[in-house]
Amino acid sequence: MIEIKNLDFSYKKTPVFNNINLSFPQGAIYGLLGENGVGKTTLLKIICGLQRPVSGSCTVDGLTSYDRLPEMLQRIVFLPDEVTLPDNATPQKYVDELSPFYPTFVQGTFLHLMQELEVEPDRKFREMSFGQQKKSLIAASLSLGTDYVLLDEPTNGLDIPSKAQFRSILSKIADEGKTIIISTHQVKDVENLIDPIVILSHNAVLLDASVQKITEKLFFEYGGAERPDALYSELLPGGYMNVVANESGEESQLNIEALFNAVLRNKEKIKELFA
């Protein structure tokens, strides 16, 4: 389990997190959402030990992240948004170099994922499009067999069929008990995939709840008129979509974009509802 306790972090004089607490138990796909600059990538880096908290702690299975001990690094893989690849290498050579460090790596899984994502393992990175490079890296990262997979904007550069394949692959991996944390702006790409959802705001965690809890607390109404009590309303073809407090206990279909906007515009109300 990843545990963050009373964590403070700042870049020189710019505070990013102020006393945040979060935990990521194993076996789920967490969605990490937030506006630009709130610290989504920074949080992933803190979890990996690439950034040092000012105070508080971040542990992965009880090991302090910043120590970056091999035992911890073998359990976690981080795929940043931007990766510099050796032009002359192929995805197969790339995993050949990485795999000796990961006893859980399975070559068959790598080849299977590459096939599913329709990328040739022996083609040079320099001959690939950005999307193909990204797919290769996703396949390589997932085939390492680590317990924790941290993905920063993983769907950037992927075409529409690849996004569907990506969702399908992640679902299978989560079923194997792995923990996946996805930081993204492209919420539509990961809708119906991420659960629980964590929304960050400046210095704080605004929401950390499962989809079930969210739909218990909030009601997503589609196709009606604009409601004055709505936490968020948006005009869609066929009428308004309203996000309101769920007082009747009725079930509804979660819309992550609407949830995100509702949370950002009603920070105090949301805290009260989910307290």
Added chain:
Amino acid sequence: MSQTFDIKRYGRLVRHDVRSCPRETLYSGLWMALAFAPLMVLSRQWLGQEQYGTFYRLALMVGMVTWWALMIPTQVYPNVGKKKRGIYFAMLPATKAEKHASIATLMVLTVVGLMAIGLAEDVLLTAVHLPGYTKYFWQSETLRFLDLPMVLGTLFTFLTAMFGMIWANTVANNTLRGILQVLLFLLMIGGLVFFPLYFDNRPQGYWVVIAVEAVATLFLAWLSRRRMDRMTY
């Protein structure tokens, strides 16, 4: 396995770095370093010749060492000291001590490799009787570059190189602070090279050179290790 240093993991890391380095270097200008190697080796002989003035000799040496210290690490480990690009190396499952040792090993191997190429070139040029070329390396019964001060000088250069690479991200920016850091870096290398030469013709010079270069080497090793320990991405 040890949490600080495990020889198997270290070996695995060295193999990884050896495998991944040529790909980075071959296509980004290692050939320049290779071409420069004989010149650097030969400079050891030029520096001993009386007809060159002190200023010229020292300026050449400072230039060589600085160039070497900056060129080699950026070719062998182009990404380790960088914020975003360094993530791959930082996330490899090995301890910081093992990573530091692996970098040091490859720095040594690279510089030794370059010197070997320089030596081979020297032998070849001597064998073909190139006009004006008179066995720079093989002047005496023993290889001059195996003198202890020279070995330590070379070791100092490895460590300076490693230091330069690990601090590259800090010094390579255009702020006033960055420029001052580059100047400080150059002054430090220059000072450490000049200082032993001051004792060149004095009886105690041999041991002073050894002592200064050994201390400088240890200091730079400590600084670069400290940097690796504290680096964030």
